[in-house]
Amino acid sequence: MEVFVRVVEAGGFSAAARDAGMTPSAVSRLVARLEARLGARLVNRSTRRLQLTAEGAAFHERAIRVLADLEEAERAAGAGVRPAGPVRINTSASYAIHVLGPLLPELMAAWPGITFDIVQTDRVVDLLAERADIAIRGGPMKSSALVARRLGETPQMIVASPAYLARHGMPEKPADLARHVRLGFGYARALEGWPLVGEAGLLPAGQRVRSSDGHGLQQLALAGVGLARLSLFTLRWDLAAGRLVPVLEAYNPGDREPFHAVHLGQGGPLPARIRVVLDYLAEHGRVG
Template sequence: MARPEINRSGEMEVFTRVVEHGGFSAAARICRMTPSAVSKLVARLETRLGTRLVNRSTRAFQLTPEGCAFFERATRILADIEDAERNAGAGEQPVGRIRLNTSASYATHILAPILPAFLERHPGVTLDLVQTDQIVDLLAERTDVAVRAGPLKSSSLVARKLGETAMVIVAAPAYLARFGEPKTLDDLDTHRRLGFGYVRTVDGWPLKQGDETIVVPTVGRVQASDGEALRHLALGGGGLARLAAFTVRADIASGRLVPVLEHLNPGDREAFHAIHIGQGGPLPSRVRALLDFLGERGKVG
């Protein structure tokens, strides 16, 4: 008896729609199918794979670990298919949309000056730039590439290092004229220490105390969700801020900001990486083009 033909890419597309839209009914509307047909298709897929992909109930929908892994691989495969079809009609020129997630500081000081050159080099590419300092789930946010600072956690993400930056505590001259320049750790008790409004790997300022390094908490009246907001607060005389050196280099050179407590700076550096989903497998040409461009022009120093 002949084996029925299996439309694997079609199954993957329906399954990914179920995950992305949170259930069978929503996916059915997108795919122009009935909810029962979508449910049966997913059930057939589970039977063929020999594993449960989703846990179902009347009110809840949850991916199993196997379902998460299959969704990740299916998403990449469908992107590769789309990329191959587009490239067939456009030669080897990268085409399509790239969703790039990065911090406001990196976007402002590194990306903004160079992105026009990238878009001119690749006219078939469109860019969706999302700015946030907080870590996002690339899979859930449908993100192709994220640029992140700090140590990388062990995961299924692939990283390309974009360099590293020193850290520096700065303040506006007007703030220092009003409150004085701190010279010791004890002096910080009387200063406004601007910080982030979310938990970071090191939740405070590492500073030298003799032969040791201690972490001084930020206890100012203002917290912000990204480094660029802290920079503007510091520029406005709002307090002391510890920021990546590349974000305040021009401000220091112009005298808008002044480094303080440099003799207590432990010399720690923060690494930047461009990360994407996968383990070194084939990438859509548009994503590969962006990664290559960032490695060439998007370095942090």
């Protein structure tokens, strides 16, 4: 019944299949089984456009009411049940340290039945293969079967330690970076290089020293190894303490990196344990 309603609302079998994460043939088979059980044709398949029969139109109206009543009954039955169970979160070390970690005590107190398994990596992962319920990532979202909740966006900044700048000098213009160690990421990113005002294209990040994640780059910058371009939300503590200082801010183009919490299950209901964590992150786990 739910698949049939989705076919009507989407305007066709293929569109309904995309929304439900199914194949068009599977959707067609389900509708055919429904028609066989009812003993009535619900949809005319002779034209490109979806055309309901009179029986199909009447059944669609009743199906909507039945599904709404069922959803309300389930919501009422589960109103007194607290979400519980494991939630596996795959996230970057930077987000885990600067955002998720400080939020965990309050989140654990709000939902004492939920346990957390946090995997830290900047590598883009297959949620199904990694058994991850939620992945938190920076960068633009690519078209996929994943559902995304936006967690804000954060400015980028080039930084270095005072000790490094004491040895190598403060760059005054982009051309000066040619003689400096520029720390880079050791994996493919949506933006490969450093955009700077007045530069044609992107200034390549360094190849001499690279790291597999942003937190690693930050630690290298703190150790005086070189310059790093990182998200501002990860830098605030070190900037405030003077452990890192901005470099070439006059040439900062002001680009911002979006962050999303993504999960599987497009078009379907989420388990309560995952839904409440996503809702909490969408409200309290934003970057900026």
